[in-house]
Amino acid sequence: MRSRADDALAQAAVDALTGQLELAPKPGLPDPRDLNARTTRRDHRALRWSAKALAPGLAAMAAAARRTGEPTPRLRTELGAIGRCTEHSVGLAGGGHRGALWALGLLVAAAALDPRAAPRDVAATAKRIAAHPDRRAPRRPSRGSSVSARYGAAGARGEARAGFPHVRRAWDALTAARSAGATEAEARLDALLTVMSTLQDTELLYTAGPLGLRRVQTGARAVLEAGGTATEPGRRALDALDTDLHAHAWSPRGSAGLLAGALFLDSVPVRAASPARAA
Known part of the structure; x- marks a missing residue:
């Protein structure tokens, strides 16, 4: 049986995902600007709607972790079964978010196992x-596993088995940018670019190949090296990267999902440590 704490964790994860969707401008990724573009309006709205369809499955994952009490093989199997059912539900609601579901599901379950854990824990x-x-x-x-095998990329499973290093880097970048005086949107964009600068994104490898992936990584690093999105040179570099990715129809979707994971971790100390607030 689900508790209010399980529902609160699930809602925190959905909020992280919708927060990622609302961020703009995101190079090569759906964002609110697409609402003004006739060809992509439905896609962005569908992504926002289908993100909400993740909530019941994520709450069930939190409940499964709380019942099990330990990160056991049994819990991993149960999370996989819940995840596949959730993918079906999300598909009926418009689709998308498969990579984000994998990352957020594991992080939600981990947070449920220890409600007072710090983000790195x-x-x-x-x-x-x-x-x-x-x-x-x-x-x-899957397509992702096939691309991972072909190019030797870690992929979603490798990222999780390594302890989500890009989620942790994004969270570090987020907190550092805030401390430096960036706005929340600028801090989140810098966190996204931090992931894009090093992630072997299997979606990009599939659509753009290794040369395209390196081009995207170089463009993301250029923004950060120019001072980040809070600076004028950084903003110009961001605009150039955005134009380049849209021109090639390249989308760093793996980076977007991991940013959502970082935003969830950022909310964990408040959301998970005080389940009474969900009442």
């Missing part, structure tokens, strides 16, 4: 859950 617990194989997972390879 949540990521470490998620790593322990991800270390177990999902013995009931379908045996057919």
Whole structure:
């Protein structure tokens, strides 16, 4: 049976995902600017709507973790089953968010195991859950796993089994930018670019190949090296990167999902430590 704390964690994860969607300008990614573009308006609205369809599944993952009490193989198997059911529900609501569901599901479960854990401890617990194989997972390879095997990229599973290093880097970048005086939107954009600058994004590898991936990583680093999005040179570099990605129809979707994970971790100390607030 779900508790109010489980629902609060799930809502925090959905809020993180919708917060990522609302951020603009995101290079090559859906954002509110698309509402003014006839060809992409439906896509962005569908993504915002389908993000809300994640909530029941994420709450069920939190409840499963709370019942199990430890990052066991049994919990990993149960999370996989819930995740596949949630993917189906999200598909009916418009689709999308598969990578974000994987990351947020593990992080929500980890937060439920220790409601007072700090962000880095949540990521470490998620790593322990991800270390177990999902013995009931379908045996057919996914596009992401095929790309990972072809290019030697870590992929979503590798990211989780390493303790979500890019989520942690994004969270560090987020807090550093805030401390330096950036606005919340600028801090979140800098966190996204931090992920884009080093992530071996399997979506980009699939659509753009290794040369395209390196081009995107170089463009993201250029923004950060120019001083980040809070500076005029950084903003110009961001605009150039955005124009380049849209011209090539390249979308760093893996980075977007990991930013959502960082935004969730950022909310964990307040949301998870005080379940009574969800009443």
